[in-house]
Amino acid sequence: MSAAPQTRHAPRHAPDTPPVIEIRRLAKSFGANKVLDGVDLSLARGESLVVIGGSGSGKSVLLRLVLGLEAADRGEVLLHGAPADARLRARFMQDFGMLFQSGALFDSLPVWRNVGFRLLREMPAAKARERAIASLSRVGLGPEVADRMPADLSGGMRKRVALARAIATDPAVLFFDEPTAGLDPQRATAISELIRGIVTQTGATAITITHDMRSVRTIADRVALLDRGRIRWQGPVTAPAGGLDSDPDPVLRAFVEGRPLDPGA
Numbered sequence: 516m517s518a519a520p521q522t523r524h525a526p527r528h529a530p531d532t533p534p535v536i537e538i539r540r541l542a543k544s545f546g547a548n549k550v551l552d553g554v555d556l557s558l559a560r561g562e563s564l565v566v567i568g569g570s571g572s573g574k575s576v577l578l579r580l581v582l583g584l585e586a587a588d589r590g591e592v593l594l595h596g597a598p599a600d601a602r603l604r605a606r607f608m609q610d611f612g613m614l615f616q617s618g619a620l621f622d623s624l625p626v627w628r629n630v631g632f633r634l635l636r637e638m639p640a641a642k643a644r645e646r647a648i649a650s651l652s653r654v655g656l657g658p659e660v661a662d663r664m665p666a667d668l669s670g671g672m673r674k675r676v677a678l679a680r681a682i683a684t685d686p687a688v689l690f691f692d693e694p695t696a697g698l699d700p701q702r703a704t705a706i707s708e709l710i711r712g713i714v715t716q717t718g719a720t721a722i723t724i725t726h727d728m729r730s731v732r733t734i735a736d737r738v739a740l741l742d743r744g745r746i747r748w749q750g751p752v753t754a755p756a757g758g759l760d761s762d763p764d765p766v767l768r769a770f771v772e773g774r775p776l777d778p779g780a
């Protein structure tokens with residue numbers, strides 16, 4: 516008998532619940548640099564959305580606005596259907612995990628304390644260590660890694676440790692910022708597959724930002740292309756008509772195929 520997937524969170528794409536995150540007409544400029552100019556985007560519960568876009572297109576700014584780390588000039592962010600104020604954001608953040616582009620591990624702490632950083636606030640150290648080791652095992656790392664220092668690990672292992680930390684509390688919402696940056700293609704594939712597996716197994720809602728088209732195809736249920744301050748295109752990776760690989764939108768095609776944009780597109 517095969518084991519059913521362990522979805523801790525609500526069923527994927529639950530039809531009757533409001534979007535986990537809804538972004539409406541969001542705009543942000545830095546001086547004369549108009550970075551976001553009316554972004555609309557919505558994320559259903561259990562969905563894995565990947566945001567793509569050229570360097571400097573505003574992907575990180577968009578994440579920072581959703582998290583409230585930066586204030587928008589215009590527009591709004593709704594969390595579970597309600598306008599995000601400080602209290603709602605604080606509650607949202609309690610059930611949230613993030614994998615930072617750099618990994619952002621604490622170099623002075625051993626691996627298990629990095630992974631169990633939030634757990635240590637909630638439970639005795641022995642229990643937190645046990646949970647950290649369980650989280651490491653979900654990303655393919657054995658208990659022997661627990662007492663090593665981050666500086667002694669390879670880039671791929673550090674990324675796995677950072678991933679183990681992001682999922683240690685089994686959060687309902689996960690953000691992955693360039694999860695494969697700096698990894699060779701094989702390690703990048705392994706991390707993308709881990710992310711996909713975790714999102715599928717737990718039913719978490721996820722946003723990933725990346726340039727890596729292979730990881731887009733592995734991780735995404737839906738892809739959104741950010742271009743010139745707006746969502747230029749969004750859709751599934753594959754679809755009978757008009758998925759990521761077949762939609763004729765010229766900006767999308769140029770981005771996906773890694774070639775210069777035709778003038779006038």
Ligand SMILES: Nc1ncnc2c1ncn2[C@@H]1O[C@H](COP(=O)(O)OP(=O)(O)OP(=O)(O)O)[C@@H](O)[C@H]1O
Nearest residue numbers: 545548550568569570571572573574575576577726
């Ligand atoms: N705090 C800030 N002050 C001024 N300009 C900023 C600030 N943060 C971001 N920007 C500008 O906003 C634009 C978008 O930056 P952002 O980091 O979101 O791009 P990105 O799409 O994530 O790029 P990349 O893929 O290269 O990481 C850039 O022109 C950047 O210089």
